Amino acid sequence: MAVCEILCVGTELLLGDILNTNARFLSKELALMGISVLRQTTVGDNMQRLCAAFNEAASRSDIVIACGGLGPTADDITKEALAQVLGLRLQKHEPTARAIEQYFQRRGVPMPRTNLKQALVPEGADVFENRNGSAPGIGVKDAGKTYVLLPGPPRELEPMFRDRVSAYLASYSDCVIISHAVKTFGIGESLMAEKVADLLELENPTVAPYAKDAEAYLRVTARAASRQEAERLCAPVIHEIRRRLGSKVYGVDTENLQRRVVELLQTKGLKVAFAESCTGGYAAKRITDIPGSSAVFECGIVAYANAVKSRLLGVKPGTLKRFGAVSTQTAVEMAQGVLRISEADIGVGITGIAGPQSDTGGKPAGLCCIALAAKGAAARVETIETGRANDREYNRFAASSKAMDMIRLYLEAAE
Structure with missing residues (x-):
């Protein structure tokens, strides 16, 4: 070579x-x-x-x-x-x-x-x-x-x-080398590698784990005399990885989560709207980074102050007083509020503590609550805690990534 x-x-x-x-x-x-x-x-x-x-x-x-x-x-x-x-x-x-x-x-x-x-x-x-x-x-x-x-x-x-x-x-060039990236979200690099441990021992194709911010992926690489033969070697291994990791896989060679979300929304003819607090419009920005997103993105509202959460999104003052701005209850009402005031089919609410300071109630920096509301469906809400109190940028990115993945899983379940 x-x-x-x-x-x-x-x-x-x-x-x-x-x-x-x-x-x-x-x-x-x-x-x-x-x-x-x-x-x-x-x-x-x-x-x-x-x-x-x-x-x-x-x-x-x-x-x-x-x-x-x-x-x-x-x-x-x-x-x-x-x-x-x-x-x-x-x-x-x-x-x-x-x-x-x-x-x-x-x-x-x-x-x-x-x-x-x-x-x-x-x-x-x-x-x-x-x-x-x-x-x-x-x-x-x-x-x-x-x-x-x-x-x-x-x-x-x-x-x-x-x-x-x-x-x-x-x-x-005496051969062709083909490489594919199996992208995942919601599973750490070590657990991902453990689930495919035997595949990591393969020689052709090879399988190697990698980690990036809030994600992990497996690179499958084959060497052969032709592209067709290299693809033939990769295909069964990629299929087996997808079988073992299930819904944690969001794509093969997919650029990123937001790309996958935009593709799914386009396929289904649906629109999404965001109500964001700690992420400050990060989720909306990631969606609108993708060409063609205007067909699927309805609006984004950054509601930092509690008064704005109530006035624009309809979050109940009682909810804020009883549970706090960073709570699953507030996230749900933010998602329902942006869905109600827009013409979107899916509303997403994100609230959390980006850091480095924790809130006055003792909730830790890196805690984020993300909710998804859709027409004709019960609201879904999840909480993440990154453990990175001093990494404000990472916490904002991780929260927006979790929001993307919740949208992805909702849309894929409807297929």
């Missing part, structure tokens, strides 16, 4: 100013091609260190992919570094130069001469047209090694890799 190393170039990456999503994207795409990524290196805009990184990567890899540093400014030196390492001259690539000049002509603005720096490529290089920017990608084959230089912006890098570079690297 061919080995690849990814070099991510840019001092801004080392400073933490930019989140490096390119390494993740490239690693996943290369894995699907059966090319192993054994190292990812981040290096700043320094000629000496970048040249050293190229030399080190080439000494242990068949393929070196560098992303970033192809722009027109003085600190964009990735091409220059590779040319120096390989002893190649940079020469003007006329089609790229013309494309850059035409871009500025169309905009009706003068072109800074420095932009033509992007048209310089190492002699003998293959050039990959950039249809989403001005810096082309570059491929160089030298002494049995393959070097690929890609622009840094993901909106340029990702289509260029899929459209051009994957074919350029096809000769290195």
Whole structure:
């Protein structure tokens, strides 16, 4: 199996100013091609260190992919570094130069001469047209090694890799690797792993447990000569995982819980409305992050103060006085209230203590009550206690995730 190393170039990456999503994207795409990524290196805009990184990567890899540093400014030196390492001259690539000049002509603005720096490529290089920017990608084959230089912006890098570079690297691919993520909610990583312990010992496909905030998932990965064969290997294992974990599984390769909820609401032609306190609109925000959510999202009300809970949502003052704002009773009346005042089919109420302070009644931070009310059905209510008193962001996320899962389970039960 061919080995690849990814070099991510840019001092801004080392400073933490930019989140490096390119390494993740490239690693996943290369894995699907059966090319192993054994190292990812981040290096700043320094000629000496970048040249050293190229030399080190080439000494242990068949393929070196560098992303970033192809722009027109003085600190964009990735091409220059590779040319120096390989002893190649940079020469003007006329089609790229013309494309850059035409871009500025169309905009009706003068072109800074420095932009033509992007048209310089190492002699003998293959050039990959950039249809989403001005810096082309570059491929160089030298002494049995393959070097690929890609622009840094993901909106340029990702289509260029899929459209051009994957074919350029096809000769290195002797197998296909397929991976699927079985996503769960409401079960911890350790219990999930315990329920599938024997499957974790498989060699092809492999099964590996992972945890993320308020969720856990199992990654099933198969290697075969063709995609069809790899999928055939994965299918029975995924089926068995779903059988063992039951309703804890909310999807396979589903992006997230809110995506699943929006899909279910769209399928059933239903709308949801939220009444939120401690989450401050977090649940509504997650739903509206999904394209197409306007068809299924009715409204969101953030009712922090008790007076607003009563005035807008109809929560009884007696309920607040007897049980408190953070109670299952208040959550139910919030859910019923937002259902009543909207045209939604499902109303969700969320109330809790995000932290870090507990409330005056001694209820702990991290305690949240979530209720679901639906037309023609009895209200459902659940309580979670995260145990993370000092993690306000996590508590808000966990409460909104629980709300998503309650909606999911309600809709799936109706199928």
